[in-house]
Amino acid sequence: MDKNTKDRVLVEDLFDDFYTQLDASDIFSISDIYVRLDLPQGDLSISDEDETCTVHKTIYHWCVEKPENIDEVEKTAINTIRATLLVMQNKGYFDRPAFQLPISVLYQAPGDAAPTELLQIGDEWMGLDLPLMEGLDKELDAFLTNLMKEQ
Structure with a gap:
């Protein structure tokens, strides 16, 4: 198993631990889930909006010894978490009773x-905050302006 696959398994296991703790706490209407990283320690935590339910796991190769490496490790960690969330969404993880749409x-x-959105799931759509979406508003505005000029 390669390093990225191991990381995704660790992240998915932590989300499973989070759900188990939610279930044990009788919390039934989660719509915001927060992910935090303590990169010098390699600590990944997941909590609900009120921090009533929080779980932690250390991913050792996300530990950062040199401060100049933090941005690179953070980017890798976020990409791994996003990929894991997509897999979990496809498996129906967020269809469980404790989650309230939109999530x-x-x-x-x-x-x-301000937090960064990693994944949003609504009643009829799913969205990701991807770099491909950057500049879309400008392109759309230009297209609409040209369209209005033609009429």
Whole structure:
């Protein structure tokens, strides 16, 4: 099993632990799930919006010894988490009773005020915050402007 596959298994196991703790806590209406990384320690945590339910796991090769490597490791970790979330979504993980649609999985970086959306699942759609979407508003606005000029 390669390193990325092992990481995805660890992340999925942590989400399973999170759901088990939700179930044991009788929490039945989660719509926001927060993911946090403590990269110097390699600690990944998942919690509900009120932090009533929180689980942690250490992914040792996400530990960062040199501060200049934090951005690179963070990017790798976030990509792994996103890939895992897509697999879990396809397996029906978020169809479980404790989750209330729409569901957002958000990454809260240390020191950042606003979380980054990793995955959103609604009643009729699923979206990802992907780099491919950057600049779409500008292109769409230009297209609509040209369309209006033609009429």
